[in-house]
Amino acid sequence: MDVTRDGAAAVLHGNDAGTWTKASPHLYPHQWSWDSAFIAIGWAHLDVGRALSELEELFTAQWSTGMVPHIVFRAGPGQPYFPGPEWWDCSAVTKAAPPPPIKTTGICQPPVHALALRRIWQLTPPARQPEIRARIQALFPRVVNWHRYLATGRDPEGSGLVTTYHPWEGTDNSPRWDRALERIKVAKPGPYTRLDTSELGDPSQRPTNWDYDRFLWLVEQLRKFRYDDVQIYRHHRFLLKDVFFSAVFVAANAALLALADMAGASDGDRADLAGWLDRGRAALARRFDVKSGLCLDYDVRTGERIRVRTFAGFAPLFARTADADQLAAQLRLLDSTAFCGHPGLRWRLLPSTSPAESAFEPHNYWRGPVWPVINWLLWQSLTELGCSARADDMRRDSLAQLAVGEFNEYYEPLTGQPLGSPRQSWTAAVVLDWLDDRDEAGGEA
Ligand code: 2M8
DSSP states (O other), rough: OOOHHHHHHHHHHHHBBBBBBBSSSOOOSSHHHHHHHHHHHTTTTTOOOHHHHHHHHHHOOOTTTTTTOOOOOOOTSSSOOOOOOGOOOOOHHHHHSTTTTOBBOOOOOOTTHOOOOOHHHHOOOOOGHHHHHHHHHHHHHHHHHHHHHHHHHTTTTTOOSSSETTSSSSSSOOOGGHHHHHTOOOOSSSSOOOSSHHSSOOOGGSSSSSHHHHHHHHHHHHHTTTOOOOHHHHSSSOOOHHHHHHHHHHHHHHHHHHHHHHHHHHHHHHHHHHHHHHHHHHHHTTTTTTTTTTEEEEEEETEEEOOOOOOGGHHHHHOOOOOEEEEEEHHHHSSSSTTOOTTSSSOOOSSSSSSTTTOOOOTTGGSBBBOOOHHHHHHHHHTTTTTHHHHHHHHHHHHHHHHHHHHHHSSSSTTTEEEEOSEEEEEEHHHHHTTSOOOOSSOOO
């Protein structure tokens, strides 16, 4: 059966909590940061006002540092999630966190929000432009502030690359983090019971207990440092320059600059955005490894380059800034047997980890499966980079893959089997964007 707009809309409506959307019905009952950004793009195809509420609601939990937290805990007690707010205890240890009753985590996720704002504005019909413009103008400085946090607190070296503090800052059990986690010889964190593995019924699709021990120990450390970036930088054991996160930041700075006139941005903000964009683009170019054709993360603590082949290596594409040589090299690699051209793949889509890597696990979360949202980001990048034929193939194959299952979180790359949570909001959201063939109705950006 074909994947349909009505089916995707039903997922968003089913997970809708009024002004925010559960990331999925059971496994993820709260509001997640980058999920919300993708979800807003989906809502923009149904109601641009509702799309904007998603972001407005998320930003009510923004920290005074500018950080947008990775989870805003909003579900009631009947919808448990582990680890809950008590593991973070943010407002008790730092004034930077919003006061109760708002409860959040103390880390963040890739800044897709600006891409969502731009898409919302592009899809705003003329009759709604005055209202939506005013609301975007009100939100815009907060989004710039979020970017300022990433450009400063998360990059005190001014390197142009964002430092992540925890695998939960995007791609949880990616093999990119294996070596850094292996170095942590943890005493077991306090007793805990996971809910995710029983909720899903198949632990092999989720991080291991070894991973969770480290994930929770890292949370304890961050709490001990009172979520203070200076302390964290001084003492934390997990500091990774993440090229994928940094690439999204570059694309997000460009998106805010494209909205600057409409949003009435100040000269200072425009100059900052342009500076962060240039610095990020140059930094990614420096992390490009000619030998492998990939952009490489590095570990701030050891200075070590992380050579494992994952989707993140295509950062120059995700940033939309690849120069002609890098673009050609990355397109060749993308369709090589190490990635989309692997003969065993069900669809020619980008898997989270290369099937040629020893760490590749086709069932396991960020260690192999295809994630529709990542392929959506790449599709949008390829479109912007002028590779429309390759982008069209990616959209077609993604929709074909999604005809099976129920808007799942991720898909087995060799068989196309749907995995993870069904009715995952961000998957439905990107389907709504892929299925939209209207000309852009509204504001230029
Ligand atoms: C996954 O992460 C959460 C923790 O944040 C989990 O496994 O419990 C990741 O895929 C993350 O990137 C995503 O935002 C979240 C909700 O979809 O789930």
